[in-house]
Amino acid sequence: MDFGTLLQILDSTVRLGVPLLLACLAGLYSERAGVFDIGLEGKMLMAAMLSGAAAFVTGSVWLGCLAGIGGSLVLAAIHGAAAITFRGNQLISGVAINFLASGLTVLMAQSWFGQGGRTPALDGGARFQALTLPLADTLRPVPVLGPVYADLISGHTALVYLAFAAVPVTWWVLYRTRFGLRLRAVGENPGAVDTAGISVTRLRYTAVAITGLLSGLAGAYMATALQAGFGKEMTAGRGYIALAALIFAKWRPWGALWACLLFGFFQAIALRPDVVEAIVRVKVPVPALDALPYVLTVFILAGFIGKAIPPRAGGEPYVKER
Amino acid sequence: MQRLPVWADVVLVPILSLLAAFLISALVILGIGGNPVEALQVMVTGALGSAYGWGYTLYYATNFMFTGLAVAVAFRASLFNIGGEGQAMLGGLGVALVCLAVDWPHWALALPAAMLGGAVFGAAWAAIPAWLQAKRGSHIVITTIMFNFIAASVLVYLLVNVLRPPGSMDPATARFPEGAGLPTLHDIPGLGGIFDRNTPANITLFLALACVGLVWLLLFRSRLGYEIRAFGKSEPAAVYAGISPVRITMIAMLISGGLSGLMAVNNVMGEAERLVLNSVEGAGFIGIAVALMGRNHPVGVMFAALLFGFLYQGGAELGLWTTIPLELRTVVQALVILFTGALDTMMRMGVERVFALFARRAA
Numbered sequence: 001m002d003f004g005t006l007l008q009i010l011d012s013t014v015r016l017g018v019p020l021l022l023a024c025l026a027g028l029y030s031e032r033a034g035v036f037d038i039g040l041e042g043k044m045l046m047a048a049m050l051s052g053a054a055a056f057v058t059g060s061v062w063l064g065c066l067a068g069i070g071g072s073l074v075l076a077a078i079h080g081a082a083a084i085t086f087r088g089n090q091l092i093s094g095v096a097i098n099f100l101a102s103g104l105t106v107l108m109a110q111s112w113f114g115q116g117g118r119t120p121a122l123d124g125g126a127r128f129q130a131l132t133l134p135l136a137d138t139l140r141p142v143p144v145l146g147p148v149y150a151d152l153i154s155g156h157t158a159l160v161y162l163a164f165a166a167v168p169v170t171w172w173v174l175y176r177t178r179f180g181l182r183l184r185a186v187g188e189n190p191g192a193v194d195t196a197g198i199s200v201t202r203l204r205y206t207a208v209a210i211t212g213l214l215s216g217l218a219g220a221y222m223a224t225a226l227q228a229g230f231g232k233e234m235t236a237g238r239g240y241i242a243l244a245a246l247i248f249a250k251w252r253p254w255g256a257l258w259a260c261l262l263f264g265f266f267q268a269i270a271l272r273p274d275v276v277e278a279i280v281r282v283k284v285p286v287p288a289l290d291a292l293p294y295v296l297t298v299f300i301l302a303g304f305i306g307k308a309i310p311p312r313a314g315g316e317p318y319v320k321e322r
Numbered sequence: 323m324q325r326l327p328v329w330a331d332v333v334l335v336p337i338l339s340l341l342a343a344f345l346i347s348a349l350v351i352l353g354i355g356g357n358p359v360e361a362l363q364v365m366v367t368g369a370l371g372s373a374y375g376w377g378y379t380l381y382y383a384t385n386f387m388f389t390g391l392a393v394a395v396a397f398r399a400s401l402f403n404i405g406g407e408g409q410a411m412l413g414g415l416g417v418a419l420v421c422l423a424v425d426w427p428h429w430a431l432a433l434p435a436a437m438l439g440g441a442v443f444g445a446a447w448a449a450i451p452a453w454l455q456a457k458r459g460s461h462i463v464i465t466t467i468m469f470n471f472i473a474a475s476v477l478v479y480l481l482v483n484v485l486r487p488p489g490s491m492d493p494a495t496a497r498f499p500e501g502a503g504l505p506t507l508h509d510i511p512g513l514g515g516i517f518d519r520n521t522p523a524n525i526t527l528f529l530a531l532a533c534v535g536l537v538w539l540l541l542f543r544s545r546l547g548y549e550i551r552a553f554g555k556s557e558p559a560a561v562y563a564g565i566s567p568v569r570i571t572m573i574a575m576l577i578s579g580g581l582s583g584l585m586a587v588n589n590v591m592g593e594a595e596r597l598v599l600n601s602v603e604g605a606g607f608i609g610i611a612v613a614l615m616g617r618n619h620p621v622g623v624m625f626a627a628l629l630f631g632f633l634y635q636g637g638a639e640l641g642l643w644t645t646i647p648l649e650l651r652t653v654v655q656a657l658v659i660l661f662t663g664a665l666d667t668m669m670r671m672g673v674e675r676v677f678a679l680f681a682r683r684a685a
Contacts, residue, residue, distance in 0.1 A: 083664075088663070088668070092610075092663035093663070093665075097656070099652050103655075104653055110354075240468075240471065287476070287478040287479040288475065294468040294469075294472050
């Protein structure tokens with residue numbers, strides 16, 4: 001494998017890793033606050049459809065992005081109501097949200113555009129355009145580092161840089177702010193947080209709303225940056241891979257970055273079976289590459305590669321003592 | 323707050339949840355510019371109005387009975403098995419391998435063997451997540467989701483690279499031998515007039531009904547069923563009573579996976595007569611809605627499966643005859659899961675308030 005191919009694969013690793021990263025950080029807020037969320041997939045899908053539709057109608061990718069976030073927030077609110085206010089089963093609520101999004105997106109897109117459940121193809125200002133970082137072209141002739149800077153680091157869309165920036169921001173919020181301390185506490189021991197006079201309900205709703213915001217961005221990235229428009233079931237299980245990455249990362253922001261890049265790398269090499277074959281000298285079937293993130297997650301869950309311990313109060317509705 | 327009477331708890335709350343789900347579905351139809359009344363008419367005529375419609379409704383209902391019972395048994399042990407989809411896929415593989423292994427002379431010989439194949443493969447696929455939950459403490463919901471994806475990859479690989487007959491472009495196995503074909507309901511003497519020749523409903527329906535009875539016996543009339551339910555209600559109490567969590571987790575999940583796997587007798591052996599990609603068509607997930615709707619009781623599951631059979635066939639007719647896409651089925655399914663599963667407390671709280679109001683007035 002030559003340097004050019006390696007760069008290409010790393011470049012698609014970044015492109016494919018970003019929606020996973022946004023969704024994974026989304027899940028991190030919710031689960032750290034003690035609300036399990038297996039509805040990431042549904043929220044992404046709804047955001048992808050609404051952002052594709054709104055970007056097409058308005059011609060502005062940012063308005064599309066906002067619409068996507070709005071849709072994702074509505075689903076997050078439903079999950080919050082079921083999980084926090086009505087103390088329902090969080091896993092069942094997540095499953096319901098995934099199916100709701102899967103059906104509604106097609107119904108809505110079909111009724112608006114009549115293209116078999118897709119949104120029309122986007123171009124120009126209705127899509128996120130690649131940004132060229134300063135000096136990218138000037139530095140390109142520099143050996144090794146030049147192409148790395150010009151082709152791998154530069155030339156992505158705004159959401160990519162936003163997603164990468166969200167990692168240190170999340171770390172800072174979680175470990176260096178009062179809100180973060182309370183958020184982590186409410187996921188471990190809500191009773192203690194309540195005793196300190198802080199509203200468990202409000203904290204958890206805030207966390208679920210942040211989850212909605214970030215999964216909205218993940219969905220908008222799918223429809224307006226990675227691809228040009230929404231297609232039926234276009235998230236293709238990415239919400240679940242993000243969940244897997246979250247476990248792999250042991251619910252930590254920096255871990256989430258590496259896990260999502262790793263899983264993005266798996267997706268990238270699954271697109272290039274010829275390269276895989278050249279390296280391992282054995283013909284690896286594409287389905288095996290597709291299944292790799294899931295198999296790896298099972299191994300991690302089983303505690304064979306370091307133990308992943310979820311937030312202690314995760315999945316448990318909090319009942320205030322009277 | 324006083325407790326609800328049994329009838330309100332078992333009948334009223336689920337029916338109200340269902341009505342809420344249907345009401346919102348009607349709003350969704352209005353929202354996309356359709357006519358809910360007309361849609362309901364199309365669904366009823368399409369699913370119940372003809373021998374053809376009935377045949378499909380019962381065929382789908384058979385699938386959902388298996389997957390619904392599978393989810394219900396696991397739920398009773400407080401295990402949420404989302405892996406019905408993958409277990410049914412693997413069950414299909416088991417059934418296909420059995421049907422292709424021998425040139426079966428008669429279906430009566432092939433059926434028990436295929437049942438065994440489907441159940442064993444389905445149970446095996448559930449066994450790994452069950453073992454990981456019981457022994458290593460990994461969350462069964464996440465592992466069963468992962469196993470759905472892994473199952474899909476395994477099937478793609480096997481159908482494209484191993485089981486595809488030479489010269490065929492289709493990712494599917496060869497056709498099963500004639501002798502492995504199950505009689506449809508039309509072929510049964512006495513029922514031939516009621517059911518259309520071209521519908522896939524077959525004798526697996528009776529197998530599903532037998533499973534409803536057997537699961538009822540298991541859950542409510544056997545020591546094992548008692549242990550499963552006790553474990554599901556309270557793990558510490560069950561442990562104190564000498565019930566082994568590892569044993570119950572394994573057994574409940576094996577039964578659950580086996581039931582999901584048995585579904586393949588209906589769709590793979592009874593209908594397609596070969597194994598194709600995506601043969602399960604989401605029935606494993608619909609099992610979740612069916613179990614929740616049926617309140618994890620075998621009889622409830624049976625009725626809920628019939629209802630979803632109606633929704634599924636009716637939804638397909640909607641896709642054919644109206645502008646409403648058949649994905650409406652997914653929306654209704656989601657709403658039923660949401661209201662009967664996640665928002666159950668909300669419905670219950672509402673009903674309790676109304677009852678308390680009446681009680682005060684009567685006093």
